[in-house]
Amino acid sequence: MTLQAPAAHAAADMDGDAPQQDAAGRARTARSAAGRIGGVWLVGVILPVALAAGWELAVAGGFANGRLMPPPSQIWSELARLAASGELWTHLLTTLWRVLAGFAIGAIAGTLAGLLTGASGLARQALDPTIQALRAIPSIAWVPLFILWLGIFEASKVALIAVGVFFPVYLGVMGAIGSIDRKLVEVGRVFRLGRVQMATRVLLPAVLPEWVISLRSGLGLGFMFVVAAEFMGASEGLGYLLVDGQQLGKPAQILAAIITFAILGKLCDQALVVATRPLLAWRDTVRARL
Amino acid sequence: MLTFANLTKTYAGGGVAALSQVDLAVQAGEIAAIVGGSGCGKTTLLRLTAGLDQASSGFIEIDGDRVTTPHPAIGIVFQEPRLLPWLTVRDNVAFGLGDQPRAARRQRADEALERVGLAGYGDRWPRELSGGQQQRVAIARALAPRPKALLLDEPFSALDAFTRASLHDHLLALWEESRPTVVIVTHDVEEAVTLGDRIIVMQPRPGRIYEEIPVDLPRPRDRMSPNFDAAKRRVLKALDNSLNPQHPPGQAAPAGGALWW
Ligand SMILES: Nc1ncnc2c1ncn2[C@@H]1O[C@H](COP(=O)(O)OP(=O)(O)OP(=O)(O)O)[C@@H](O)[C@H]1O
Ligand SMILES: [Mg+2]
Numbered sequence: 001m002t003l004q005a006p007a008a009h010a011a012a013d014m015d016g017d018a019p020q021q022d023a024a025g026r027a028r029t030a031r032s033a034a035g036r037i038g039g040v041w042l043v044g045v046i047l048p049v050a051l052a053a054g055w056e057l058a059v060a061g062g063f064a065n066g067r068l069m070p071p072p073s074q075i076w077s078e079l080a081r082l083a084a085s086g087e088l089w090t091h092l093l094t095t096l097w098r099v100l101a102g103f104a105i106g107a108i109a110g111t112l113a114g115l116l117t118g119a120s121g122l123a124r125q126a127l128d129p130t131i132q133a134l135r136a137i138p139s140i141a142w143v144p145l146f147i148l149w150l151g152i153f154e155a156s157k158v159a160l161i162a163v164g165v166f167f168p169v170y171l172g173v174m175g176a177i178g179s180i181d182r183k184l185v186e187v188g189r190v191f192r193l194g195r196v197q198m199a200t201r202v203l204l205p206a207v208l209p210e211w212v213i214s215l216r217s218g219l220g221l222g223f224m225f226v227v228a229a230e231f232m233g234a235s236e237g238l239g240y241l242l243v244d245g246q247q248l249g250k251p252a253q254i255l256a257a258i259i260t261f262a263i264l265g266k267l268c269d270q271a272l273v274v275a276t277r278p279l280l281a282w283r284d285t286v287r288a289r290l
Numbered sequence: 291m292l293t294f295a296n297l298t299k300t301y302a303g304g305g306v307a308a309l310s311q312v313d314l315a316v317q318a319g320e321i322a323a324i325v326g327g328s329g330c331g332k333t334t335l336l337r338l339t340a341g342l343d344q345a346s347s348g349f350i351e352i353d354g355d356r357v358t359t360p361h362p363a364i365g366i367v368f369q370e371p372r373l374l375p376w377l378t379v380r381d382n383v384a385f386g387l388g389d390q391p392r393a394a395r396r397q398r399a400d401e402a403l404e405r406v407g408l409a410g411y412g413d414r415w416p417r418e419l420s421g422g423q424q425q426r427v428a429i430a431r432a433l434a435p436r437p438k439a440l441l442l443d444e445p446f447s448a449l450d451a452f453t454r455a456s457l458h459d460h461l462l463a464l465w466e467e468s469r470p471t472v473v474i475v476t477h478d479v480e481e482a483v484t485l486g487d488r489i490i491v492m493q494p495r496p497g498r499i500y501e502e503i504p505v506d507l508p509r510p511r512d513r514m515s516p517n518f519d520a521a522k523r524r525v526l527k528a529l530d531n532s533l534n535p536q537h538p539p540g541q542a543a544p545a546g547g548a549l550w551w
Contacts, residue, residue: 186342187372190360191386191435201385205376282376284417 070252075259078252082241092260094236095226098154099268102161103222107215110166114173115199118207128174135167140228147232157229164225165218172214176207209283212276216269223265238264292316292339292439292471296348299334308334310496311348316488318353318438319469323476323486325525327533331497332475336441339473340366352439365432365470366441369448371424373416379403379427380412386435402430405467406460422453426460433464439471447477458484462509479529483521484511491525493532500532 052072059066066074082088113131117124142163146156180203188202204211230239238257245253292315299309309331316322324332337343339350341360350357352364365386373382384399403412406426416424425445432440446454458481465472476482482489486505493500505521512518 183368183370183372184374186368187374187385189342190340190366191388192360192362193388197388201388202374205374208376282415282417284375284415 068251070255074252075255078250079256079259082253082256088256088260091236091238091241091257092264095230095238096264096268098157098229098237099161099219099222099226101154102158102225103165103219105158106162106165106222107169107218109162110169110214110218111173111211113166114170115177115203117170118174118177119195119199119203124174131170135171139164139167139225143228143232152233157226157232157234160229161222161225164221168217168221169211169214172210172217173207176210176214177203180206208276208279209285212272212280215276216272219268219272220265223261223268227261291318291353292473293351294335294339294348295351297335297338297345297350298347299331299338299343300346307346307496309338309345310498312497312499314490314499316439316471316473318471321465321472321474321485321487322490323474323482323488324490324492325476325479325482325529326490326492326497326500327494327529329497330492330494330532332492333443334497336366336443336473336475339439339441340364362435363438364441365435365437365439367425367428367432367443367445369444371416371421371428373424373427373431375416377416378412379408379414379416379419382416382427383412383430383434385431398434399430402434403427405433405464406430422449422457425449426457429461429464433468433470436468437470439473442472442474444475444477446481454478454481459510461485479522479525480513482525483507483518484513489525491528491532501528503528 055064055066055069056071056073058064059071070078079088082091113127117128117131139160143156143160146159150156150159184206185198185202188198193201226237227239227242230237231243234240238261241257242254245251245257294312294314297309297312298307300307312331312335314322324335326332334343338345339357341357341364344358352361355361355363357364373379374385377385380396380399380403383402384395387395387398390398400409400412403409406429408423408426408430411419411423411427416427419427425448429442429445446457449457462485472485474482474485476485483505489503489505490499491501491503492498503521503524507515507517507521
């Protein structure tokens with residue numbers, strides 16, 4: 001009896017329970033990984049905090065004058081001033097709107113173009129050389145043309161950002177489609193999917209992980225180009241705050257704008273990750289289990 | 291009825307024909323088991339039948355309808371489950387039911403899952419299933435659109451003997467329900483004799499049919515019975531002979547125990 005019971009149990013569990021054990025194991029890994037990441041995060045904070053505190057003390061103690069490199073307390077009060085007067089939010093929202101509009105246009109265009117050239121050999125031969133040649137042009141070089149074509153206001157800025165976002169997304173999607181497992185595409189063929197169905201039901205989902213990565217690098221570039229666009233002449237936006245701070249000799253304002261950029265960029269990236277996480281729940285990868 | 295007429299396939303790059311002048315008729319509702327040495331064109335035959343590759347000459351017909359592209363009446367289960375990892379188990383099973391309304395799709399998929407013994411697994415991700423369960427999902431996916439012919443390419447070869455035996459029972463139960471024509475490729479003689487109404491022994495270089503062995507045992511088949519054993523021996527001997535070309539079909543080979551794979 002005692003011998004039989006475990007054997008019967010094992011037989012019953014033969015294929016039913018294995019995945020659940022797996023899930024338990026995963027939860028354990030997740031917990032220890034979370035602990036590890038928390039520790040690493042703390043370690044990573046030591047250096048900047050120490051530098052900031054050191055500088056604050058150096059200026060407060062009179063060892064440095066802090067005129068060109070204001071201490072953290074001064075940057076903080078500048079930030080508080082900008083926030084209280086409402087200026088910060090106006091500039092922040094303007095910049096955010098430009099990035100998001102350019103990102104949306106560039107990401108959609110990049111995804112469609114990448115799908116097209118990735119999935120069709122003819123389209124790749126016809127379009128990819130041209131797109132690659134355009135990619136070789138430093139995007140900022142477009143600015144004078146865009147200003148001539150679209151004027152000095154929003155349209156030319158959004159266009160520049162869209163161009164910056166387009167290329168990483170295009171390259172990511174095209175490359176990912178080229179490396180999709182033939183075996184999965186054959187499943188689509190066996191069930192006689194047409195071109196559009198094949199794209200939406202097999203190709204796009206298969207490239208989702210790479211797509212999200214390319215969107216993230218596209219978004220990063222979007223922030224880079226919004227600064228460039230706002231340098232070219234703007235009366236609003238975080239980039240304008242930077243230029244204004246330089247021209248009027250206000251380093252604290254420049255640093256306040258830089259810090260706002262850092263936080264805004266990080267938050268947007270995080271929002272993108274969170275928004276796309278449900279799309280990637282199916283993955284069976286090392287990272288997904290950490 | 292699934293008909294192969296003078297079917298020949300030479301892959302681009304030339305060399306020996308992967309399949310040469312295969313003539314075969316599989317009756318509606320019949321289970322044909324294909325065995326043969328490695329490289330004798332078994333997978334090639336199924337891929338042509340599934341419409342995934344084009345024949346060099348000759349043709350395939352299902353009920354008089356030429357097969358040149360994937361055909362709605364033909365389903366296939368590959369050696370690997372090939373589930374789409376981004377779809378739940380239910381959506382994988384419903385993958386081939388695109389033309390139907392959502393509710394009907396869901397119901398058909400759940401029915402198919404129930405029939406392969408996986409009721410209640412519909413909301414899981416494929417990665418959360420064992421290998422045998424995944425292969426059952428693949429069978430459910432192929433059967434959900436109710437094909438007239440089902441092709442299976444070594445569907446159970448990655449599984450242990452216990453799981454395999456239970457999947458044989460599942461497959462036969464499914465077959466009993468709608469009696470599709472089944473063509474199953476296998477490396478396992480016991481599997482061939484358990485499932486097949488007829489066993490097609492193939493021979494490599496070029497790939498062709500060596501011998502057809504009918505199996506007239508009643509179902510469910512008793513794997514321990516002397517008749518079962520006799521059928522197995524006959525298939526093994528044919529396989530042996532097929533790999534020793536000096537013996538023409540039908541003649542016994544002296545080396546009865548040679549490894550045929
Ligand atoms: N895509 C291909 N291109 C070129 N030659 C191929 C291709 N696929 C198969 N072949 C050749 O065709 C022949 C038959 O291959 P096939 O895969 O049909 O054999 P098989 O009977 O399924 O073998 P196994 O039992 O090992 O799976 C082999 O000689 C193989 O090298
Ligand atoms: Mg094969």
